[in-house]
Amino acid sequence: MATVRFTSALERFLAAPPADVAGATVGEALAAVFEARPALRGYVLDDQGALRRHVAVYIDGKAVRDRIKLSDPIGAEDDIYVFQALTGG
Amino acid sequence: MPERLYVGTRKGLFELAPDNGHWDIAATHFLGDPVSAVLALGDTVYAALDLGHFGAKLWRRDGAGGWQELAAPAFPPKPEDAGDDPHPWSLGKIWVMEPGGVPGRLWAGTMPGGLFRSDDGGESWSLNEALWFMPERRQWQGVAGGEQPGISSVLIDPRNPDDIRVGVSTAGVWASTDGGASWSIINEGMYNEYMPPEQKGLPIAQDIHRLARCAAYPEVVWCQHHNGVFRSEDRGHNWHEITAIRPSKFGFAVAAHPRDPDTAWFVPAVKDERRIPMDGKVVVARTRDGGKSFDVLRSGLPQRYAYDLVWRHALAIDGSGERLAMGSTSGGLWISEDCGDNWSAPEARLPPISVVRFASN
Numbered sequence: 025m026a027t028v029r030f031t032s033a034l035e036r037f038l039a040a041p042p043a044d045v046a047g048a049t050v051g052e053a054l055a056a057v058f059e060a061r062p063a064l065r066g067y068v069l070d071d072q073g074a075l076r077r078h079v080a081v082y083i084d085g086k087a088v089r090d091r092i093k094l095s096d097p098i099g100a101e102d103d104i105y106v107f108q109a110l111t112g113g
Numbered sequence: 114m115p116e117r118l119y120v121g122t123r124k125g126l127f128e129l130a131p132d133n134g135h136w137d138i139a140a141t142h143f144l145g146d147p148v149s150a151v152l153a154l155g156d157t158v159y160a161a162l163d164l165g166h167f168g169a170k171l172w173r174r175d176g177a178g179g180w181q182e183l184a185a186p187a188f189p190p191k192p193e194d195a196g197d198d199p200h201p202w203s204l205g206k207i208w209v210m211e212p213g214g215v216p217g218r219l220w221a222g223t224m225p226g227g228l229f230r231s232d233d234g235g236e237s238w239s240l241n242e243a244l245w246f247m248p249e250r251r252q253w254q255g256v257a258g259g260e261q262p263g264i265s266s267v268l269i270d271p272r273n274p275d276d277i278r279v280g281v282s283t284a285g286v287w288a289s290t291d292g293g294a295s296w297s298i299i300n301e302g303m304y305n306e307y308m309p310p311e312q313k314g315l316p317i318a319q320d321i322h323r324l325a326r327c328a329a330y331p332e333v334v335w336c337q338h339h340n341g342v343f344r345s346e347d348r349g350h351n352w353h354e355i356t357a358i359r360p361s362k363f364g365f366a367v368a369a370h371p372r373d374p375d376t377a378w379f380v381p382a383v384k385d386e387r388r389i390p391m392d393g394k395v396v397v398a399r400t401r402d403g404g405k406s407f408d409v410l411r412s413g414l415p416q417r418y419a420y421d422l423v424w425r426h427a428l429a430i431d432g433s434g435e436r437l438a439m440g441s442t443s444g445g446l447w448i449s450e451d452c453g454d455n456w457s458a459p460e461a462r463l464p465p466i467s468v469v470r471f472a473s474n
Contacts (some may be wrong), residue, residue, distance in 0.1 A: 033166070034167070036145075037164075037167070037170070037182070038182070063182060066167075066168055066170070066184075066185060066187070067164075067167040067168065068142075068166065068167075069201035070201075070203035071187045071188040071190055071202060071204055072190065072202055072203055074189070074203075076166065076167065076168055078165060078166040078167075079166055079167070108166035108167070109166070
């Protein structure tokens with residue numbers, strides 16, 4: 025199973041512990057996390073299900089390419105990191 | 114119910130209470146987070162956050178309880194044939210919240226121009242699709258050159274909760290008399306100086322910075338417009354310009370007296386290219402005769418090298434009609450207990466202020 029880890033910056037607002045989830049794409053992996061923690065979804069995705077403009081997702085060290093449909097494939101042992109894309113001071 | 118003033122800033126929400134004749138900060142909330150809107154109904158408080166990375170959020174506190182996050186208003190899935198819509202179908206921020214005149218009902222005006230309604234005290238929200246799907250909505254212009262229009266003002270007739278007026282930057286005044294089932298643009302008589310000549314007078318071209326209505330005489334509506342101050346005596350249909358405003362006609366905020374339809378307050382500034390107080394002096398302009406004349410009030414306000422700007426939602430009046438509060442982009446906060454004649458500031462250096470609001474009974 026892939027592991028999804030979230031930035032500690034979210035802890036101020038809600039719990040976002042690491043989660044081991046199944047899925048063929050990053051979108052499926054995130055959906056599995058949000059199924060268990062629905063309040064987390066709006067912090068990561070916008071109303072249309074795309075990545076928020078200032079949120080970054082990396083799969084084993086590489087930024088996801090499809091930020092709209094989240095179709096990037098993931099491997100069973102991948103580490104997925106969700107964190108804030110720093111823009112500005 | 115205790116008296117409270119809520120001040121939403123770039124770095125948190127500040128709760129003020131009277132203390133030995135002075136207002137002082139009694140509590141802080143959401144320190145570090147931008148607050149975009151506040152509504153306090155009795156001891157229930159709503160705070161909208163505009164988190165830079167993680168989007169627009171909505172929290173509620175009931176009485177002495179803790180804050181609870183509510184589901185923020187969200188746009189429905191964007192239809193495939195809406196691909197050329199110039200506005201995003203995703204909540205930018207909650208800009209204003211108002212009670213709907215029916216128990217549990219709230220309205221939220223947002224960027225990018227969606228109007229949302231809750232009938233369960235903010236637990237759930239639905240987009241007013243009648244307004245969002247108006248073909249003219251695609252002509253709404255963004256705020257301050259941005260891509261997102263914003264609903265800055267939602268006026269509910271105190272006698273009829275189905276009678277609604279919304280003010281949009283930049284898209285005029287829209288009205289519904291059937292609770293939001295249908296809408297029309299109604300504002301006549303305004304002009305927009307920066308538009309091409311043939312478009313200056315178009316209702317949809319008007320940048321409605323802020324609307325305020327006299328609660329006791331809801332046919333009287335005041336508007337601080339991008340290009341001046343206007344007043345309507347017929348519920349926002351026909352407007353006439355108030356040219357007596359001093360020291361300038363540009364500004365963002367307006368407050369209407371709850372019972373006297375001839376009394377209103379504005380915070381004038383140098384017009385749009387600069388957006389600073391005239392001569393570095395913070396003043397409030399008050400009319401008591403329907404806009405024929407104005408008092409320029411400055412007692413207790415900074416009068417030397419002051420560059421405070423007061424945004425749309427940062428001038429508030431309470432139900433008495435005598436107590437006002439005002440917050441600025443420089444973090445200045447002033448409160449008046451005598452209709453604006455004299456102002457005092459609590460001891461604090463606050464972050465830039467986006468909204469001030471008294472708790473209503």
